[in-house]
Amino acid sequence: MAYTFKGGVWPDDHKYTKNIPIEEIAPVAKVSVSLSQHVGIMCKPVVKVGEQVRMGQLIGDVPGGLGCPVHASVSGTIVQIEEVTAPRGGTSYNIVIENDGQNTLDDTVQPFGKKLSEATSEEIIAAVRAAGITGMGAAAFPTYAKLAAAAGRADTLIVNCIESEPFACANHRLVLENPAAIIHGLKIIMVTLGIQRAWIAVEGSRKEERAALQPLIEDAKLIEIKKVTSKYPAGSEKQLVYALTKKEIPGGRTPLDAGIVVFNAQTCAAVYEALAKGIPLVRRIVTVDGDCIQNPKNLLVPIGTPISDLIEYCGGLSAQPKKIVCGGPMMGQAQWAADAPVTKTTAAILILSEYFDYESKIPPVCIRCGRCVRACPMKLMPLKIATAIEAGRVDEAAAFGATDCIECGTCSYICPGGVPVTQLAVRAKLAVLEQRRNDARHEG
């Protein structure tokens, strides 16, 4: 029996690249590495235009507070530090590096100096921070901060191999092709946090993933593979923790409340790469797919590679594109230009034609079918939140739990009336948070 949670939906999985091995992209002309790829404070550049950099060299860092450094993903020359509009508004900066194609490694790229058993957890956490590792699922929370928070509080580690987003196959390919990196990363995290129990969560339908991981597990008492029902959003942290432990983590809280810490499989592999080889997070696996792509592929690409280069490497376009989505189709962000770069959390790039344009001639109407209520994995009433915010009733939206929304897209996906329920719920959530900030200011 696979573990599961309440609600959710079963979209077509579109996993066309499931059987296509990871391929390293040919050197690209330029990369533009964003300085805000993580939750927290934006990095400040530590290099100047015209400077020569090597692969793995630190190019942006956060002096203090929550943040995550960024590194040069190729070797070459800094040609520009450009101002760009961040996907959610606001200004961000990209460091543009002209690639010399040599991939010369920086001198700082050195394996972790000590044996793990001799190192303190602070030392390991510092190494993880120096490697610029963030959560590679979607949240982009700095991994060192998660480790630091979990130290002494977590007794169970969950490694999340689940990709419930359609199209995305990056984790799946990683599990098949480099399961050892995941297991090694898992062990490093266990040692760092002094944890005695780890679960590897895989989708129940993925026998081949279990077959790849199982032989590498030496001590079945310490590390266990857990099957989770394939449905969306099974990869979501709260839903995954509920499926495995039946503990519900309320909105605004983390699984640490239940003594659990969750890391994405790719994050684990990145931790291993950082400690064993000293390579910071400068490359990631990206599924390039969609109905406009000639040859869909799973690519290992330098962070900062522009989407247009990925399209070109995959044989160009096979249909007229209408949308480019950065991430999976349920939660990914539509880009307005094809020169947007890959970031540490870009699991997929989807080039979609108007076939995926669902705008109807009929205006969206809620017919009160209740599908969003049954499907909401947070057990909210999305239609009520949407109705409240459309009428400007922020308090009512708050009472219906708008701030608990995990923005998974399930309600919009399932809505027969074509109502952009998720968008309205997110609007409600932001309005409630702003109102709370204002109230706090007035009281203060």
Add this chain to the structure above:
Amino acid sequence: MNEINQKNNSVEKNTGYTLPSLLCVSPAPHIKSLDTTRALMLDVIIALVPALIWGIFTFGLRALIVVLISVASSVLFEAVFQKIAKCTLMITDLSAVVTGLILGLSLPSKVSFWIPVAGAFFAVVVAKGLFGGIGKNLVNPALAARVFLALCWPEEMTRFAEGKTDIISRATPLVSLKERVLPSNSLFDYVLGDYAGAIGEISAVALAIGLVYLLIRKVITWHIPVTFLGTAAALFFFFPRIEGENGNFALFSIFTGGLLFCAFIAANDYSTTPVTNGGRLIFGAGCGLITVFIRYFGAYPEGAAYAVLIMNLFVPLIERFTIPVRFGMTAGTKK
């Protein structure tokens, strides 16, 4: 910009398609379930086809004409209303067809042809359109129209044609049950649908096929049909109006009149039922209870349609008390 254009040109050379300089931006999700309102309504129409066919088979072509008039005038009134109210024309969502179909099937086959027209007007314009259209109406449009017609033209609404074998029916089975007498036909006739009644209501078999189809297609959930019928059946069985005939009385009561039609199909209208599963359980139980009360103590032999309308008015209240417990808010894990 030049560089982008160059890049785009090189892509174009390869394939003949270009990346537009500005792409379409829209909020996630970028895929959608194919169950649109129209698809769901089409499923309801399909679910009603067996009942319609059985009605035509039993009562002849006149039954079809009555239903067609009802459907056509519903769609026409919806279109005209939306035109006058300056709304977007939404008849392609097929909801007016469903309303017309349910109304038509709940009429006797011998009604005058203007009756379905008047009913369609009341359903689509008064009960639905004036309240804001699909998703906003308070009461079930088709059932409201049916009750409206029964109150205004009771003679017309009891012009039942006899079933194929039911030649000597003096009173309809419901009137007979009201007078504490078991109907003269065999139960089998009522299950199959061979007696005097409304076009689409007579055959339990045809309605059950429709219900199963709706459940399999996940158009409706089991909650309302099961609690509606279950509550009514339990009350009929434990408090029969004919002493010592618990089983027979319950069976005859269930298989006659509009109870199954309402429980299986009509009461499941989205707009006028609670959105939560818990709410639907209460709604269905309430419908069953009120149906039995009207049949036992009311002036009318039939109660199901009235029961649904009354419960429709309780929907906002029911929803208020059945808000699901949010994730992480169950006892013990509260913030």
